[in-house]
Amino acid sequence: DAKTTQPPSMDCAEGRAANLPCNHSTISGNEYVYWYRQIHSQGPQYIIHGLKNNETNEMASLIITEDRKSSTLILPHATLRDTAVYYCIAVRYGGSQGNLIFGKGTKLSVKP
Amino acid sequence: NAGVTQTPKFQVLKTGQSMTLQCAQDMNHNSMYWYRQDPGMGLRLIYYSASEGTTDKGEVPNGYNVSRLNKREFSLRLESAAPSQTSVYFCASSVRGLAGTQPGNEQFFGPGTRLTVL
Numbered sequence: 001d002a003k004t005t006q007p008p009s010m011d012c013a014e015g016r017a018a019n020l021p022c023n024h025s026t027i028s029g030n031e032y033v034y035w036y037r038q039i040h041s042q043g044p045q046y047i048i049h050g051l052k053n054n055e056t057n058e059m060a061s062l063i064i065t066e067d068r069k070s071s072t073l074i075l076p077h078a079t080l081r082d083t084a085v086y087y088c089i090a091v092r093y094g095g096s097q098g099n100l101i102f103g104k105g106t107k108l109s110v111k112p
Numbered sequence: 113n114a115g116v117t118q119t120p121k122f123q124v125l126k127t128g129q130s131m132t133l134q135c136a137q138d139m140n141h142n143s144m145y146w147y148r149q150d151p152g153m154g155l156r157l158i159y160y161s162a163s164e165g166t167t168d169k170g171e172v173p174n175g176y177n178v179s180r181l182n183k184r185e186f187s188l189r190l191e192s193a194a195p196s197q198t199s200v201y202f203c204a205s206s207v208r209g210l211a212g213t214q215p216g217n218e219q220f221f222g223p224g225t226r227l228t229v230l
Contacts, residue, residue: 043221102154
């Protein structure tokens with residue numbers, strides 16, 4: 001599975017959009033980009049995933065560049081409860097079972 | 113729906129003691145997973161079960177055994193606990209694993225078991 005690179009930490013003002021970048025320059029054609037987050041002391045929570053088209057759900061939007069080498073997770077109106085570690089993971093389907101490989105993620109701090 | 117439940121929430125063991133961590137899901141998921149998370153690190157896969165009746169090793173299986181008791185339950189056993197196994201353990205489940213060709217198999221995680229081995 002492709003390696004992903006994320007900044008270790010980011011700050012965001014409450015009510016503003018939080019834009020979390022992820023670099024996955026070695027991603028292959030059959031690898032999806034998944035985002036999870038982990039609020040302190042809780043289990044990770046799935047946010048969104050995509051292959052090449054932009055995706056939106058009730059939690060967030062995912063923007064994937066045309067060359068698929070990077071993506072951005074957007075929380076449109078961040079709240080204090082969005083403070084968490086956000087993980088960007090490249091997931092390959094097919095072949096062996098595989099697993100989610102969690103790196104260190106980006107620690108997002110939403111400030112009042 | 114309770115989702116994924118784990119018991120116990122906290123446990124303290126002495127070196128050499130054994131214990132079983134329990135996990136159950138009520139979402140009719142086929143695949144289940146056990147991860148551990150050490151301070152400041154991401155999650156690492158210990159074992160997984162792609163479907164009822166099958167189990168496979170993950171990244172860090174040494175010192176652990178698992179049992180997929182039925183479709184709902186997946187337990188993790190420490191036969192002889194060591195201080196290096198002090199960690200937070202998370203169980204997760206998904207509709208399908210990653211061996212197929214259909215995406216959308218997001219994993220749902222339980223609240224975790226905080227284990228300390230003295």
